[in-house]
Amino acid sequence: MNKRKNFSNKRNAILNTICNTDCHPSAKWIYNKIKDKYPDISLGTIYRNIALFKEEGIVRTVATVNGEERIDGKTEPHSHFICTKCGSIYDIFNEELTAVDSILCDEGFKIESKCITYYGKCNKCS
Ligand SMILES: [Zn+2]
Ligand SMILES: [Zn+2]
16 A cells, blocks of 8 residues: 555545544544554544644534534534533534524625534533
């Protein structure tokens, strides 16, 4: 296997791991998930790839929870609920949250991005 191929395999493994989970993983979580399959991968490689994916706009940062940046592979607009007890991040896809968007548009504002995040205790912790 040449070096280039090996590089893109790892890149794909990292990206697939991010996109195939709903847990909004941290770099460490991804590392633990794929290190058995790619024993020579380092946490630094994961961080570097996440930075590239963000530049390319294929993943985004949700928030920093307990000192760890959490990544989302879903780029379609949605909101989040972050549990301050267990650190779980839940997706919220709710049409009603877009009501404010149309009010702003009507008033001539142009939205470039938005990020609505709720904090509290999730239904497993409250
Ligand atoms: Zn919780
Ligand atoms: Zn999300």
